[in-house]
Amino acid sequence: MNSSHFDVIVLGTGPAGSTIARKAAKSGHNTAIIESREFGGTCALRGCNPKKVYVNAASIVDQVQRADGKLINDCGVAIDWAQLLAFKKTFTEPVAEKSERSFHDDGIATFQGIPAFTSQNEITVNELRLRAKKIVIATGAKPAPLDIPGEEWVIQSDQFMELKSLPDRVLFVGGGYVSMEFAHVVARCGKSVTVVDHHERVLNSFDPDLVKLLQGYSEKCGIRFRFGSRVVAVEIAAEDSLKVVLEGGDTIDCDLVVHGAGRVPSISDLQLEAGNVKYEANGIVVDDSMRSVSNPDVYAAGDCAASGQPKLTPTANEEARIIAKNLFADNPELQPSYGQIPQVVFTIPSIAAVGMSEQQAREMSPDIDVRFNETSRWGSNRKTGDTVAGFKVILDKQSNKILGAHLLGPDADEMINLFALAQRFNLSAKDLKSALFAFPTSSADLRQMV
């Protein structure tokens, strides 16, 4: 078996792994990166970026439909799925080659294969033995196993974004981010769509009052919900259709079942025991500086690290930035500076949140001011035709600081960044009110929300 020595080996080429490898190589360290699939990671190939192409197409249809008879006459606007797939590929297809080439340009050795620890500082991949002073695990996440009969008939989100055509009846297992974003796309394609979740509502981590408004609007757009039941089996029915069996025995007929039931860290192939790397269900157990608690030469970042943070690209980037600084520092104790991480579900319209939920704020202090309003009739929203919108802003009465902001509406995905900025720099509601915002914009509404 051939053997090579590196300063650092990085596992995974997503936002976390690529950032760390590039920064390590640029600071003069002999760096290798190992990827088990195509180079480029989930966000660029199978997540955020391609997803937004589908959402943008559906947003155009939505805009036209709700403006019909008010701003324009809808003369028939439709998504051509094959064309959309082809356009999406213009973003994803160049990624793998470009990403691998740029690693080479930065002097990073690349390997494609499934790596496994053989000791604290050694990895094998493709029959090669690679040793390193430091190893970084950034292998991301994968759909959680459903462990149900007929699981083989359930497609995953990456397969959804590779479908050559969209069948007539689509069912999503789970009512989280993946299902809600794609359910809104499917509905705007004019197809039948059902979302099944075992909770009593979708998007469990978002504000319940705004989720209620979003659910109502989603139903108006044709999305059906089935709450309080788990999918327990998927069966083949007549003429290539599928039968989804729910807890309690009810069944739903459909043509396609899509997994949206959560993701788990992608660490099961790594032989972590051999590397003395402690892990749990949420991922690699790390300390505050993203270092393994059991092997001081190992770090973990992004979706595969049990950091307790939302599993999003900005989180992965911030953890990577810190690990790159800690890797060869004399005192490797820098910690990610997450602040409050804004979260957006790209439904149409989007729902977004930053900071504390109303419940968390109430548990923390009785001295809070909760401002909740349904704003579908506010000028900025109504001028777009007809939509659903609302906000909930939670203020600390004493300090006038923003504890949490929750938005629903056509520009919620952009406006949440203003609240994130305000929280990051400790601005008060009074500070926000004192700023002049361009008018007429959705951001200008912010002054009436605080």
Ligand SMILES: Cc1cc2nc3c(=O)[nH]c(=O)nc-3n(C[C@H](O)[C@H](O)[C@H](O)COP(=O)(O)OP(=O)(O)OC[C@H]3O[C@@H](n4cnc5c(N)ncnc54)[C@H](O)[C@@H]3O)c2cc1C
């Ligand atoms: C459909 C979808 C939409 C999303 N949309 C958004 C969004 O809009 N905004 C947002 O912030 N986040 C979004 N996310 C989440 C975001 O993609 C992840 O949080 C982000 O990619 C995490 O980065 P990472 O580097 O930790 O992992 P990843 O990007 O997953 O990269 C990990 C890499 O490691 C590789 N790998 C896996 N196992 C191994 C192994 N054993 N050995 C070697 N390599 C391995 C993988 O193939 C992958 O290339 C979305 C996710 C999905 C699935």
Ligand SMILES: NC(=O)c1ccc[n+]([C@@H]2O[C@H](COP(=O)([O-])OP(=O)(O)OC[C@H]3O[C@@H](n4cnc5c(N)ncnc54)[C@H](O)[C@@H]3O)[C@@H](O)[C@H]2O)c1
């Ligand atoms: N816009 C974004 O930032 C974005 C988009 C997509 C994904 N993501 C990331 O990917 C992660 C995974 O997304 P996701 O949508 O797969 O998971 P999720 O954790 O957001 O939601 C999963 C849902 O599935 C339900 N569920 C699980 N098993 C079920 C079953 N058998 N039957 C019925 N319901 C079931 C759960 O109750 C939960 O509500 C997200 O948490 C997020 O970190 C982010």
